[in-house]
Amino acid sequence: WRSYANTLSCAASHVDETHAHITGGSFFPYVVGGKRAPHTVTIAVPRGARVATGLDPHVKRNTWGAIDYDTFIDAPIEVGKFRQETFTVAGVPHHIVVHEYGHEEQNLPRLVDDTKRFVRFFRRMFGGFPFDEYWFMLHAHPTLCRGGALEHLNSTHLTLTSYLDDPDPLRYDWLLSVMSHEYFHAWNVKRMRPLGLGPFDYTKETHTPGLWIAEGLTEYYCLYSLRQAGAWTRQQFLDWLAYFVDRYHDMPGRRVMTLRESSFNTWTKATWSPRREHAGNALNAFVDYYTKGALVGWLIDLMIRAETNGRHTLDEVMVAMFRAHGDAELGFDEEAFERTAAEVTGVSLRTFLRSALDGTGKLPFKRVCKTIGLELTYGAATPKEEKRTFRRKILGTLGLEVAVDGRVKVRNVEPDSAAEEAGLDRGDELIAVDGERLGTDNWRRLLGEGEPGTTKAVALFRHGRLQTRPVTLRADGRRKTRIALAKGLTGARKRWLEGWLGPESKERAVPSARP
Numbered sequence: 110w111r112s113y114a115n116t117l118s119c120a121a122s123h124v125d126e127t128h129a130h131i132t133g134g135s136f137f138p139y140v141v142g143g144k145r146a147p148h149t150v151t152i153a154v155p156r157g158a159r160v161a162t163g164l165d166p167h168v169k170r171n172t173w174g175a176i177d178y179d180t181f182i183d184a185p186i187e188v189g190k191f192r193q194e195t196f197t198v199a200g201v202p203h204h205i206v207v208h209e210y211g212h213e214e215q216n217l218p219r220l221v222d223d224t225k226r227f228v229r230f231f232r233r234m235f236g237g238f239p240f241d242e243y244w245f246m247l248h249a250h251p252t253l254c255r256g257g258a259l260e261h262l263n264s265t266h267l268t269l270t271s272y273l274d275d276p277d278p279l280r281y282d283w284l285l286s287v288m289s290h291e292y293f294h295a296w297n298v299k300r301m302r303p304l305g306l307g308p309f310d311y312t313k314e315t316h317t318p319g320l321w322i323a324e325g326l327t328e329y330y331c332l333y334s335l336r337q338a339g340a341w342t343r344q345q346f347l348d349w350l351a352y353f354v355d356r357y358h359d360m361p362g363r364r365v366m367t368l369r370e371s372s373f374n375t376w377t378k379a380t381w382s383p384r385r386e387h388a389g390n391a392l393n394a395f396v397d398y399y400t401k402g403a404l405v406g407w408l409i410d411l412m413i414r415a416e417t418n419g420r421h422t423l424d425e426v427m428v429a430m431f432r433a434h435g436d437a438e439l440g441f442d443e444e445a446f447e448r449t450a451a452e453v454t455g456v457s458l459r460t461f462l463r464s465a466l467d468g469t470g471k472l473p474f475k476r477v478c479k480t481i482g483l484e485l486t487y488g489a490a491t492p493k494e495e496k497r498t499f500r501r502k503i504l505g506t507l508g509l510e511v512a513v514d515g516r517v518k519v520r521n522v523e524p525d526s527a528a529e530e531a532g533l534d535r536g537d538e539l540i541a542v543d544g545e546r547l548g549t550d551n552w553r554r555l556l557g558e559g560e561p562g563t564t565k566a567v568a569l570f571r572h573g574r575l576q577t578r579p580v581t582l583r584a585d586g587r588r589k590t591r592i593a594l595a596k597g598l599t600g601a602r603k604r605w606l607e608g609w610l611g612p613e614s615k616e617r618a619v620p621s622a623r624p
């Protein structure tokens with residue numbers, strides 16, 4: 110057979126003069142009726158190149174294999190002259206494999222140290238590792254890589270769209286969170302998993318409403334683990350959670366789609382990502398189960414701690430779920446999480462979960478934060494906050510999101526907004542406001558600033574034709590979330606909060622970047 114291998118993404122394969130990166134599912138066909146047989150691959154390794162893979166080494170030279178097809182394709186293979194850093198925790202080797210593009214040296218020692226930290230944290234949490242060896246494989250290049258990362262049985266492949274030593278410290282924090290996210294999947298998804306997520310019938314679609322557990326809770330744990338492990342300071346952790354709240358509020362689709370629906374439909378409509386040009390109305394029609402799922406996980410953790418006087422945590426629920434379902438060939442049913450939480454902690458999550466999973470109403474951030482001694486407030490973003498790396502370019506007075514790259518283009522128009530009323534549309538290239546030319550530095554002021562009721566004449570190109578539309582500003586409903594520790598905490602609440610936040614003594618000196 111012949112396989113296509115010219116896409117460097119976590120779901121595809123890529124072969125060029127520098128390496129061969131093979132993602133089994135995109136590369137190796139299977140023999141119908143033969144999936145249960147052992148599979149091996151023999152590689153003609155070029156001189157000077159090495160092989161990194163989570164597959165078992167075979168007695169035959171340059172050969173690796175697995176007990177069956179499913180296991181065989183669940184370990185990507187990197188062949189090339191990569192850099193490899195190895196550390197061992199409790200006797201289990203962990204390898205970080207980096208394809209070097211001439212930029213990676215600076216952040217690597219810190220990445221190894223931070224990775225070691227969250228590896229130790231998860232080992233403490235689960236009381237051991239579910240594998241004998243683990244491989245992190247990294248490709249980080251702004252144009253070559255397609256973005257994303259994928260979990261495997263004892264490895265993960267990350268294809269990130271910035272260099273590992275990107276000067277923006279937030280990009281490093283993001284990379285670290287992705288590493289931790291994929292690593293946690295070795296427990297949550299690769300072993301314990303919602304029904305349907307394996308073993309797979311590759312000829313059929315796989316719908317599941319359970320991605321809020323599989324991806325959402327994993328997303329919460331990647332943030333939480335970095336704080337618990339001391340890789341992040343307390344304030345960094347709180348800032349990331351605040352950023353997630355903003356990300357959720359900036360998603361108009363949260364008003365029309367539930368968390369379960371989002372999960373179920375992702376198989377056919379994995380289009381919520383604002384990066385995707387084919388996304389159409391995805392931003393207005395979809396809610397992202399990573400973001401909302403992480404926030405639901407966070408609220409559950411706080412509720413359990415507050416309702417049990419700090420005696421129980423979400424960690425225990427996850428560990429109990431893993432013990433009960435981690436070795437099973439089959440996944441867990443939808444009720445298992447709620448049931449396990451009730452058994453382990455005595456807390457009933459029923460009412461909360463019904464509205465969080467099946468409703469489109471607001472999540473009770475403020476109320477739940479208060480119970481544990483956190484102060485969550487909403488306010489207008491400062492100009493500095495508006496410019497932060499991951500903050501989307503949304504004008505709250507218009508309900509309009511733009512992409513600014515020399516030109517100013519409309520990326521999204523929110524339903525029932527001033528921009529919609531004015532007839533602005535996705536893809537419009539905005540040229541001028543009241544006769545003044547729009548540019549990289551003045552778009553926010555020219556387009557979005559002014560008292561509610563102010564009307565501006567916006568000139569734009571649509572399908573190559575110039576037109577002008579009057580746009581009337583509304584009150585700015587967009588907010589910036591801030592989370593801080595409540596003042597003057599004492600006694601029990603202080604203790605619960607500190608348990609959740611992790612010891613301050615573990616904080617390391619890190620650049621104070623805020624998402």
Ligand SMILES: [Zn+2]
Pocket residue numbers: 127128129130187189191208248
């Ligand atoms: Zn490579």
Ligand SMILES: [Zn+2]
Pocket residue numbers: 260290291294323324327
């Ligand atoms: Zn994931």
